[in-house]
Amino acid sequence: xxxxxxxxxxxxxxxxxxxxxxxxxxxxxxxxxxxxxxxxxxxxxxxxxxxxxxxxxxxxxxxxxxxxxxxxxxxxxxxxxxxxxxxxxxxxxxxxxxxxxxxxxxxxxxxxxxxxxxxxxxxxxxxxxxxxxxxxxxxxxxxxxxxxxxxxxxxxxxxxxxxxxxxxxxxxxxxxxxxxxxxxxxxxxxxxxxxxxxxxxxxxxxxxxxxxxxxxxxxxxxxxxxxxxxxxxxxxxxxxxxxxxxxxxxxxxxxxxxxxxxxxxxxxxxxxxxxxxxxxxxxxxxxxxxxxxxxxxxxxxxxxxxxxxxxxxxxxxxxxxxxxxxxxxxxxxxxxxxxxxxxxxxxxxxxxxxxxxxxxxxxxxxxxxxxxxxxxxxxxxxxxxxxxxxxx
Numbered sequence: 546x547x548x549x550x551x552x553x554x555x556x557x558x559x560x561x562x563x564x565x566x567x568x569x570x571x572x573x574x575x576x577x578x579x580x581x582x583x584x585x586x587x588x589x590x591x592x593x594x595x596x597x598x599x600x601x602x603x604x605x606x607x608x609x610x611x612x613x614x615x616x617x618x619x620x621x622x623x624x625x626x627x628x629x630x631x632x633x634x635x636x637x638x639x640x641x642x643x644x645x646x647x648x649x650x651x652x653x654x655x656x657x658x659x660x661x662x663x664x665x666x667x668x669x670x671x672x673x674x675x676x677x678x679x680x681x682x683x684x685x686x687x688x689x690x691x692x693x694x695x696x697x698x699x700x701x702x703x704x705x706x707x708x709x710x711x712x713x714x715x716x717x718x719x720x721x722x723x724x725x726x727x728x729x730x731x732x733x734x735x736x737x738x739x740x741x742x743x744x745x746x747x748x749x750x751x752x753x754x755x756x757x758x759x760x761x762x763x764x765x766x767x768x769x770x771x772x773x774x775x776x777x778x779x780x781x782x783x784x785x786x787x788x789x790x791x792x793x794x795x796x797x798x799x800x801x802x803x804x805x806x807x808x809x810x811x812x813x814x815x816x817x818x819x820x821x822x823x824x825x826x827x828x829x830x831x832x833x834x835x836x837x838x839x840x841x842x843x844x845x846x847x848x849x850x851x852x853x854x855x856x857x858x859x860x861x862x863x864x865x866x867x868x869x870x871x872x873x874x875x876x877x878x879x880x881x882x883x884x885x886x887x888x889x890x891x892x893x894x895x896x897x898x899x900x901x902x903x904x905x906x907x908x909x910x911x912x913x914x915x916x917x918x919x920x921x922x923x924x925x926x927x928x929x930x931x932x933x934x935x936x937x
Contacts, residue, residue, distance in 0.1 A: 546572050554583045567723070573716035574687075578700045579708035581685055585663055587614050589687040589710055592665025595619060595772040597714075600667040602741050602764045605784075608648035608674075609769075610662040615777075615792065617658035619769045620650030620785030629653070632813045634829065635677060645673035650785040652681060655806050656833045663687075663708075670695045678702075682830065689714040738932060740767050745905055745928040749917055752926040758783070759880055759903040759926070766882030767905055767934060773884070775935040778892075780807040780899060781880045787811075788899070796885070800892045804899045811876045811900075812840045812869060822858040831856070840864060876900035884934040886910040890919035897923045907933050 548565030549572060562583050566572055581589065588611035595616060599607035605621035622643030630636040633653030641649060644666060652659045664678060666688040675695035678686060685708025686699065699709050724731045742760040744767065755763075762781040769779045773791045778799045780788035788807030793799035812818060818840060823832055835856050838847045844863060847853060853860045881896050883906040893916060896904065908929030910916065920927045 546575070548572070549576070551583050551586075552580060559583075568719075573713040575711045577691070577696065577709040577711055579685060579703070579706050581708040581710060584614070585685055585708055588612070588663035589665060589685070589712075591772045592616065592663065593687050593712055595768060596665045596667040598740065598768045598771070599765060602768060603761060603784075606644040606647050607667040608644065608651040609665045610648075610651045610659040611665065612658055612662050615774045616651075616769055616772065616786070616789055617662060618651035618654040618786055618789070619765065620647050620654070621765065622647035623650075623784040625649060628814050628819070631819060638673070638676065641677070642671050642673040644668050644671055645677050648674055648677060652677075654785060654787050654810055655789070657837050658806075660830060660833070670699070672698070675699050680829075684708060685710065687712055736771065736934075736936075738771070738934075740764050740771070744930055747929045747931065748926055749908070749913075749929050750920045750925060750927045752921075752924050755903060755926050755928065759878070762880035763882055763903060763905040763928070766880055767930070770882050770884040770936070771934050772936055775884050775937060777884045777936070778803045779882045780804065780896075780901065781882070782807075782876075782878065782900075787879070796883070796888055797891050797895065800883075800887075800895045804895050807876075807879065807899045808873055809837065809840060811873060812864075815864075815869075815872045817862075817864055817868070821861055824856065824858055827856060840869070873898070873900070878902050880904070882906070884936070886913070886933075887916045888912060890915045892916070893919040893923070893925070897925075901925065904928070905930055907931055 548563050551562040553560050554562040564586055592609045592611045595609050596607040599621055603621050607621050609619040610617045625646050633649045635649045661682050661684055663684050664686040669690040670688045671692050672695045675698040679698050679702055687710040689712060699707055721732055722735050745755055745760055745763055766779040766781045769786050770777050776793050776796055776799045778790045779786050780803050787810040788803040790799040790803030835847050847856055877900045879900040880903040881901045886907050886909045888910050889912055902925055904925055904927040
C-alpha cells in the first residue's frame with residue numbers, strides 16, 4: 546500500500562486527505578481494523594517514536610496514551626502496586642503482563658486527559674493489554690504486531706470499527722523531514738538525539754547524587770518531552786510520567802499545569818479518595834470526573850445536596866486544603882524534565898511543592914545562578930543537558 550485515503554484532515558471541511566510516501570515506496574503500516582483519521586495517524590506516529598525510544602533507553606516494554614499530538618501519559622512496564630492497580634481501575638484483572646502494566650500506567654496517570662486516546666505500544670500487543678484496552682474509551686492503537694486472540698478482542702470494540710494499526714518495527718525514516726505550512730515547505734534534519742543515563746552527566750548543583758532510578762526517570766521525562774508540543778514539562782516517578790504540561794506559552798504556567806496533574810495523581814492514592822463510596826451504577830468516565838472535582842477546588846459540584854446522591858452512596862466529607870497539603874508533603878523523589886531552560890527560580894519553587902528531587906533541563910538562562918541557588922535551597926540535584934527539545 547503506497548497511499549491511504551483518509552476520511553478528512555484535521556477537520557471535516559478539510560478534504561481531500563491522505564497519507565503516502567513521497568518517494569513512492571510502500572507505507573510502513575497496515576490497517577488491520579477501522580479507518581484511522583489524520584489526527585489518529587499524527588498521534589500514532591509520534592507515539593510510536595516515543596515508545597520505541599523508551600524501550601531502547603530502559604530495556605522495558607513501553608506504552609503511551611496520546612491526545613491531540615501530545616502524550617497524556619507514558620510509562621514502562623514495571624509491576625503495579627496494589628494502590629496503583631486500584632486507582633487505575635485494573636485491580637480486577639489479576640496479574641498483568643509488563644506491556645499491560647505499561648499501558649495501565651500510561652492511561653491511568655491522567656485519566657481525564659487520556660479519555661478517547663490513541664495508544665502506542667512498543668511490543669506485540671498481548672491478550673492482557675487488549676483486555677485492558679477493550680474496556681476503555683479509546684480511538685485506536687498502533688503496535689509492531691498483535692497476538693491473534695488480542696486482535697480479535699480489539700476488533701470487537703466500537704462495533705468492529707476500532708482503529709488497529711500494525712507498524713513495521715524495522716522502518717527507518719529518511720534523515721531529512723519535511724512539513725508544509727501555507728503552501729511553503731519546511732525542511733529539517735530529524736531529531737535523532739539519543740537519550741540515556743549518560744545524558745545527565747553535568748550535575749550543576751551542590752547535590753551531585755543521581756541514583757540509577759532517578760536517571761531512568763529523567764530519561765523517561767526527556768524522551769516524553771521530545772514528542773510533546775512545546776513549551777513542555779514532565780514530572781516522572783517510578784518509571785512513569787505522572788504530570789505532563791504541553792503547549793504553554795509561559796514556562797511557569799507549564800510547570801504549574803504539569804505539577805497540578807502530578808499532585809492529582811498522588812491525591813488519588815490517599816485513602817480518603819480511594820474509599821469514596823460510589824454508587825454501583827456509576828460509569829467509569831463519570832467516576833473519573835467526580836474524583837477530579839472532589840480533589841480540586843470545585844468539590845461542591847459533587848458534594849452539593851442535589852449532586853452527591855447521583856454519585857455516592859453516602860455524602861463524603863470535604864477533602865480539606867490542609868488534608869491535601871499534608872498528603873502531598875509525603876510525595877518524594879519525583880523527577881522533572883523541561884524541554885528548554887528554566888528562566889527563573891519560581892519553576893523550582895513550584896516543583897518543590899510536588900516532591901521534585903531530581904531535575905534535567907538544558908540550562909543556558911541568564912538566570913541559571915538563581916535556578917541553581919533555588920535547587921540548592923531544597924537539596925535537589927539538577928543536571929544541565931545543554932540540548933533543547935522543542936517539538937512542533
